[in-house]
Amino acid sequence: MSGRRIEQGGRVERSRAIRFTFDGKGYSGFAGDTLASALLANGVQVFGRSFKYHRPRGVFAAGSEEPNALVTVMRDEARCTPNLRATQVELYDGLVARSQNRWPSLDFDVQAVNDLMSPLLPAAFYYKTFMWPRAAWHKVYEPIIRRAAGLGEPPxxxxxxxxxxxxxxxxxxxxGAGPAGIAAALTASASGARVMLCDEQPEFGGSLLDEPTASIDGATAADWIRNSIATLRSRANVTLLTRTTAFGYFPHNLIGLNERITEHLAAxxxxxxRERLWQVRAARVVIAAGSIERPLVFPGNDRPGVMLASAARTYLHRYGVAVGQNIVLVTGSDAAYSAALDLHAAGVRVALIADVRADAAGAPLDIARQAGIDVVTGATVLGTRGRLGVREVTIGVLGRGAVNDTRRVKCDALLVSGGYTPSVHLFSQSRGKLEFNEARQAFLPSISAEPESSAGSCRGIDGYAQVLNDGARVGAESALATGHSVATQEYRVQVHEFSMHGLPGVLPQANHLQPSRAFVDFQNDVTTKDLALAMREGFESVEHIKRYTTTGMATDQGKTSNMNALAFVASELGRTIPKVGLTTFRMPYTPVTFGIFAGYDRGDLFDPVRTTPMHDWAVQQGAVFEDVGQWKRARYFPRPGEDMHAAVDRECQAVRAGVGLFDASTLGKIEVVGPDAATFLSRLYVNGFATLAVGRSRYGILLRDDGFIYDDGVIARIAEDRFHVTTTTGGAARVFGMMEDYLQTEWPDLQCWLTSTTEQWAVIAVQGPRARDVLAPLVSDVDLAAAAMPHLGVTQGRICGVPMRLFRMSFTGELGYEVNVPADYGLAVWEAIHASGQSHGITPYGTETMHVLRAEKGYIIVGQETDGTVTPDDAGLGWAIAKSKPDFVGKRSLARETMHAPDRKQLVGLLTADPRVVLEEGAQIIATPGQHAPMKMIGHVTSAYHSAVLGRSIALALVRGGRARIGETLYVPMPGGEIAVQVTATVFYDVEGARLHG
Amino acid sequence: MADAALRRTVGLPTAAWLESPVPASRFILRGAAAARAAAGQGFGLPLPETACRAATDGNRAALWLGPDEQLLLAPDGEVDSIEAALARALQGHAHSLVDVSHRQVGIGIHGPHAEWLLEAQCPLPLNLRAFPVGMCTRTVFGKAEVVLWRPAEQVFRLEVWRSFATYVVELLREIERESAA
Structure with a gap:
């Protein structure tokens, strides 16, 4: 036992006891405790085992900078959060926490043998050792290393x-809602500006919460915080967020906040x-992130009980916990004296204050000595002892460059302080430029890249009065920058405080090769020896040293270690700290759950599910759906006992022999209107549209400017100046974007405008030899006779009394119509057509049948037969290109010689020697049998189906020089053996196309 | 009209703050300034020439969507009469007038929480200073593109393509579950 709850003091509610367990053992704490403070109050010293060496570790800090005390908190099997800092876990009744990286127990860990083997585990040991055999990495080395070295396990x-x-x-x-942040929010909000104030802690106040004796403008610090927050809360223009971490600074002053909403509640x-992601766009940002105390680097500095002096003070004043009963303070700063003095005042024995500065003098030392505390200057720490917690520290006193006096001092807590490091994480994330300040021995914000300002100790301001006044001034200036004027404020502060200046780096040692290790990065177990080794091996850039040793790369991102690592590297290389440079600060400031990034995007809300007006009908008919982009499309309509193959065969035959009904509503539609509409479409598509008569339509191909097929569709001329353009389902948005782009940037002179009508129209395809008979009784003002309404004819009229655009068109090779009606009428018209078709055996069919029917006719699907490298000629569509046109998008690219090379991949048909074998789409094609890998691949299968009407399999394929190979036998190598195929033309059924014109 | 009985608008979940979508007559008008001025005459309402502003008169509204693009809104059943009136007014003016009555649905969101509900998933600021009464814009709500219009302080109207309407309302309902929080 070392820590204990003192009789009084702290901000915990002593009337509310909280029960919790840690590693299965029950403990009691108070409301307002963190897991760390409650465990310390219960005398617990070992919180976990370290990442690499499995050394016992205690709690080192009191806030988010904690490197050691990572725990797993379990609510249930699904709510199990690893790697939480015990210093940030708020206690609730029934909390279950587990230590990590230990087996079988914290006090006895089998893999602590790693610690004995540490001379064999230098920096980059894994890179060097487990290189061979390569195959063993994934199967053997990595799993073992991952189990041994590691963090908690996810649920x-x-x-x-x-x-x-x-x-x-x-x-x-x-x-940050410490003194600077609160002062900034007060002045900024007094101006009327809309202000948000966030802090990662459960209560506002920051470091002021550790100052029970301070007074601000005559009020105690606690009262000042309470009054200030009440004032802010009363202002309608203020949003206050506790338990909210600003984790990332994104361009244009977009800040990511992680608010933890229910994490601290028992039920x-x-x-x-559970949590919320805020994406805050702020006109101005005030960074009031404070500063973090720096550890000292000396042998055995990672032993449980070694702790930041500021943390000991926080545990005392906020939680009423004394971290030890007999403490030693080792410090390189004046500020840390407060911790020893406050603990002394609380009745804790202070065995020694060892000041590492030879020239230390002045108020803090005098006060300490007056209190009867032994103070030595020019001290160093030569080592510590104690298996599961510090029990003794060896202090050396330096004189004339050598250790000339050593003292062993018993203690149960060793407080350390190397001064304070301003928290410049967010400023650095904003791409602001840091500058090294010699006097402060710290990097401070210098040139901003975003509209932000730092305030308070995160920019090196020392002293509460100065920090408060700085916050007030920066708050007023920030408000002014957003057009809100307000006077700043001067605070009168009474507080016992000492300078936060200190010394980064490593304490001097008598012998450079200490048997005990001095840790720089506690979480990743990086010691001064590792850094020295990296430098001996030639790494001099701090970026390389960081990656080689992993210093600063743990989940705490080196909050307590970076400056010490940098100072050590600088002194070893004989350079200044700014010459060595600083590594980049990256988001997140502290780890963030995946949950807030997923947010609402899960289940049915993962992505919009788009359905057509006839969707519910298809659902009722038992359709099986497939996803096409965000759309749900009916794939086939199985009858009882049918599998997909049987259903598709039946649907195909129904269309070929009678009539089928198909929902084509998802096709993209664009209304192109204006006197120059025909000119515009002629410039865009490969086809000519100037000569297209009103009431007629044409199959159009759209290329990218590189000459490859981008989209296709049928384009109808509704009026002289009005075209109804259809696109592929997936291409609707990008074709519209491309058109708008050309109109706005290339041809702004054209009088022609676009409107997306994809969702205006429900599209019902009626396909098959009986299609006309089905529609005839339903339509009015329309002559369906072939003479009046030939293939590719278009007309407007009414169906079931509602307005209709009727297209005579076919993607099946049969007589076919596409009925376009305003979408709200889609379902009623669909049902009417279905009823009218009953006597003709009308059969609803899905996308799978559509695919088979069009493949039988050799019609391509963009994205299936094309892959962005297919020209119209490759696809057998050279006939569509209007040769006489002076230009169209892609024309110049098509003129390139290589676009006409005879060995380009061309679309052909394939028939397997065995008609029952359906090829696999994507399968490669070779010219000669019996090849060994690597084979010479000359093409690939793009589509393959069983054709019911032909009673055999068919396939389409892109094959080098394919059209010249018609009649040849090629081979498709598959795992089960080669499949012989005969190259054919692309049209398998009704080659002369008579059925289309029925 | 015989077709009213055949009409099926998108079925949406209900909520206290949600106005069930009602069928409406809608057009997208595109054209140069002279055409827009003429169209205003025909529509009986000067079309807004200020970016992202709507003009209303009685039960008709015109929303500025782009430098040459306006969304015209009118009660259901006026498609033919508006088409005829605009055709007369726009004689000799190059333009594009397209009926989009069925393309989208109008979702009304009203009440003291309306701004809070929409701000959650709309990246634009919706406070009255930034998004005053009468403002309209194309924007996104979650993963759906929407036209957002504020006809009154506590009333927003979303014009959403019909296949995205269910997603938008379900997302709003999911956000609403937090209003207690």
Missing amino acids: TLPDPDRYSQRFAHCDVLVV PPTDRP
Whole structure:
């Protein structure tokens, strides 16, 4: 036992006891405790085992910078969150927490043998050792290493919780609600500007919460915080967010906030989201992130009980916990004296203050000595002892460049401080430029890249009065920058405080090769030896050293380690710190759950599910659907006992022999209107449209400017200046975008405009020799006779009394119509056609049947027969190109010689020698049998189906010089052996096309 | 009209803050300034020439969607009469007038939480200063493209392509579940 709850003090609610377990053992804490403070109060010192060496580790800090005390918190099997910092886990009744990276127990860990083997586990040991044999990496080495070195385990069940996402806008976003942040929010909001204030902690106040004796403008710090927050809360223009981490700074002042909403509750209400992602667009950002105390680097500095001095002070003042009963402070800064003095005042024995500065003098030392505390200067730490917690520290006193006096001092907690490192993480993420400040021995914000300002100790301001006034000033200036004027404020502060200046780097040692290791990065187990080794092996760039040793690359991103690593590297290389440089700060500031990024995008809301007006009818008919982009399309309509093959065979035969009904509503539609509409379409498509008569339509091919097929569709001339353009289902949006782009940027002189009508029309395809008979009783003002309404004719009239655009067209090779009616009428007209067709055996069919029928006719599907490298000629569609046109998109590219090379892949048909064998789409094609890999591949299968009407399989394929190979036998090598195929023309059924014109 | 009985609008879930979509007459008008001015005469309402602003008169509205693009809204059943009136007014003016009555549905969202509901998944600021009464714009709501219009302080109207309407309303309902939070 070392830590304990003191009699009084702290901000915990002592009347509310909270029960919780850690590694199965029951403990009690108070409301307002963190897991770390409650465990410390219960005398627990070992919180986990380290990442690489499995060394016992205690809690080192009191906030989000904690490198050691990572725990798993379990609500149930699905709600199990690993790698949480015990210092940020708020206690709730029944909390179940587990330590990580230990087996079988925290106190006895089998893999602590790694620690004994540490001389064999230098930096980059894994890279060097497990290189050979290569195959062993995935199967043997990696799984073992992952199990041994590691963090907690994620849950295996789906996350049952809800996560929310919100956009928000404000004039001033203040990040961090310590003294600077609160002061900034007060002045900024007094101006009328819309202000958001967020803080990662459960209560506002930041470091002021650790100052029970401070007074601000005559009020205690606690009262000042309470009053200030009440003032902010009363202002309608202020949004206050606790438990909210600003984790990322994105371009144009977009800040990502992670709000934890129910994480701290014993019984989270099911209607509330667990966490929320805020995407805040702020006109100005005030970064008031404070600063983080720096550890000292000395042998044995990772032993449980070694802790930041500021953390000991936080545990005392916020949680009423003394972290030890007999402490030693080792410090390179004045500020840390407060921790020793406050603990001393609380009745804790302070065995020694060892100041590492030879020239330390002044108020803090005098006060400490007056209190009867032993203070030595020019000290260093030579080592620590204690198996599961520090029990003794060896202090050396330096004189004339050598250790000339050593003292062993018993202690149960060793407080350390190397001064404070300003938190410039967000500023650096914003791409702001940092500058090294010699006096502060710290990188400070210099030139901004975004409209933001830092305020308070994150920009090196020292002292509460100065920090408050800086916050007030920056708040006022930020509001002013958004057009809101307000006077700044001067605060009067009374507080016992000392300078936060300190010394980064490694404490001097008598012998450079210490047997005990001095840790720089606790979470990734990186020691000074590892850094020295990296430098000996030739790494001098801090970016390389970081990656080679992994220092600063753990989940804490080196909050406590980066400056020390940098200072050590600088001194070893004999360079200044700014010459060595700083690694990049990356988001997230602290780890963020996947949940907030998924947000609402799960289940039915994962992506919009688009359905046609006739969707519910198809559902009732038992259709099987497939996803086509965001659309649900009926794939086939199985009858009882039918599989897909049987259903598709039946549907195909129904269309060929009688009549079928197909929902084509998802096809893209664009209304192109204006006196120059025909000119526009002629410039865009390969076909000519100037000569297309009103009441006629034409199959159109659209190329990209590289000459390859982009989209296709039927284009109808509704009036002299009005065209109804159809696109593929998937191409609707991109074709519209391409058209609008050309109109706006290339041909703004054309008087022609676009309107998407994809969803205006429900499209019902009626296909088959009986199609005319089905429609005839339903239509009015329309003559369906072949003479009046030939293939590719278009007319307007009425069906079932509602307006209709009727297209005579066919993607099946049969007599066919496509009935376009305003979408709200789609279902009623569909049902009427279905009823009218009953006597003709009308059969609804799906996309699979559509695919087979068009393949029998050799009609291509863009994206199936084409892949972005197919020209019209390759696809056998050279006939569609209007040769006489001066230009169209892609024409110049088509003129390139290579576009006419005889060995280009051309679309052909394939018939397997065995008619029962259906080829696999995507299968490769070779010219001669019996080849060994690597074979010479000359093409691939693009479509393959069983054709019911032909009673055999058919396939389409792109084959090098394919049209010249018609009649040849080629081979499709498959795992089961080669399949011989005969090359044919692409049309398998009704070659002369008589049925189309029926 | 004989066709009213055949009409089936998109069926949407209900909510207290949600106005069930009612059929309407809708057009997209595109054309140069002179054509837009003439169309305003025919429509009986000067079309807004200020970016992202709507003009209303009685039960007709015109929404500025782009420099040459307006969305015209009128009660259901007026498609033929508006087409005829605009054809007369626009004689000699190159333009495009396209009936999109069935392309989209109008979703009304009203009440003190309307702004809060929409701001969750719309990346634009919707406070009254940034998005005053009478403003309209094309934007996104979640993963759906929408036209968003604020006819009154606590009333928004979303014009959504019909196949996205269910997604938009379900997403709004999911956001609403948090309003207690």
